[in-house]
Amino acid sequence: MRYPMSFTMAQFKHRRKMEKLGNKRFPTVLMLEPLYTCNLACIGCSVERHTGKLKDRMSLETCFKAVDDCGAPIVNICGGEPTLYPELKELIEGLIKRDKHVIVCTNAIKLDSKFFGNIPPHPNLFLMIHLDGMRKTHDYVCNKEGVFDRAVEMIKQGQKLGYTIYINTTVFKETEVSEVEELCKMAEELKARGILVSPGYEYESVEKDVFLTREQIHDKFKNIRDFSGKYRISATPVYLEFAAGLRELPCAPWSTVNYTPMGWKAPCYLVGDKFTADWETFWKDTNWEYWESRVDSHCQNCKMHSGFEHSAVEEAMKTVGGTLRLTAWSLG
Numbered sequence: 232m233r234y235p236m237s238f239t240m241a242q243f244k245h246r247r248k249m250e251k252l253g254n255k256r257f258p259t260v261l262m263l264e265p266l267y268t269c270n271l272a273c274i275g276c277s278v279e280r281h282t283g284k285l286k287d288r289m290s291l292e293t294c295f296k297a298v299d300d301c302g303a304p305i306v307n308i309c310g311g312e313p314t315l316y317p318e319l320k321e322l323i324e325g326l327i328k329r330d331k332h333v334i335v336c337t338n339a340i341k342l343d344s345k346f347f348g349n350i351p352p353h354p355n356l357f358l359m360i361h362l363d364g365m366r367k368t369h370d371y372v373c374n375k376e377g378v379f380d381r382a383v384e385m386i387k388q389g390q391k392l393g394y395t396i397y398i399n400t401t402v403f404k405e406t407e408v409s410e411v412e413e414l415c416k417m418a419e420e421l422k423a424r425g426i427l428v429s430p431g432y433e434y435e436s437v438e439k440d441v442f443l444t445r446e447q448i449h450d451k452f453k454n455i456r457d458f459s460g461k462y463r464i465s466a467t468p469v470y471l472e473f474a475a476g477l478r479e480l481p482c483a484p485w486s487t488v489n490y491t492p493m494g495w496k497a498p499c500y501l502v503g504d505k506f507t508a509d510w511e512t513f514w515k516d517t518n519w520e521y522w523e524s525r526v527d528s529h530c531q532n533c534k535m536h537s538g539f540e541h542s543a544v545e546e547a548m549k550t551v552g553g554t555l556r557l558t559a560w561s562l563g
């Protein structure tokens with residue numbers, strides 16, 4: 232299976248519960264960013280996301296309040312680099328106690344010193360390791376030599392220790408499609424549970440122009456889609472069709488909400504139109520209908536996985552054929 236059964240069931244149950252409550256919009260994933268401190272300064276990352284001071288990190292209490300307020304069954308701990316968060320062990324323990332599924336999104340550099348041996352494997356815990364290409368590309372994107380080899384080494388160690396590992400790959404302007412396939416092959420050899428391939432998204436404050444236009448995304452993803460059936464790619468078939476420009480989807484920015492050291496970020500992980508301290512104000516005051524429509528200039532080149540995967544699943548489930556295809560995909 233592409234995702235463990237309990238992970239898929241948690242999402243399914245949450246969706247059913249929300250539907251019964253009559254909620255048309257609801258978050259399934261919380262992107263929790265407890266700190267904006269990082270040990271890298273990747274060229275595709277916004278400046279504020281890696282230059283924060285450790286002293287400005289969120290308290291555990293603040294993290295748990297955000298988790299409880301939004302109610303999403305999946306918490307994706309990102310940032311910043313989560314392994315630098317001194318209270319990571321307590322955060323993960325508290326999330327698992329709340330029956331959340333936890334994804335730790337990491338560059339892997341510090342896994343052996345900060346994570347392995349400190350935070351044990353658990354069925355609800357996943358490591359999402361960034362690899363934005365093979366050695367030359369990844370080290371270029373990370374702005375540091377040796378990061379690729381280090382990440383591969385950490386994947387091998389993590390596998391031996393029993394962690395569930397996924398690879399997360401962002402496709403930039405310079406990324407060759409053949410390299411993405413090479414990476415997919417490598418993910419299989421490393422026995423990663425899956426590889427998420429998605430187009431780079433344009434932050435407001437990134438110095439280098441590394442992002443793809445909508446047409447460039449379509450071209451690259453048409454080719455990626457062609458070989459996607461051979462590998463365990465973690466994006467659904469309908470999402471890949473959308474990324475390849477073969478169908479349209481509305482955005483669902485509310486499905487993946489983002490809590491940052493500045494508060495709830497609206498409308499999405501990419502665009503910080505507004506930051507709000509409390510959940511109720513964020514949820515009620517964001518004009519979701521406007522952002523779903525993708526008419527805003529920020530949305531023009533956006534095919535961000537976190538914005539559209541929810542819509543892709545909804546679309547698939549509209550028909551029996553689509554549901555069967557989705558089921559077959561998730562069992563693959």
Ligand code: SF4
Nearest residue numbers: 482499522530533538
């Ligand atoms: S289209 Fe992209 S930028 Fe626009 S709201 Fe959705 S996720 Fe955000």
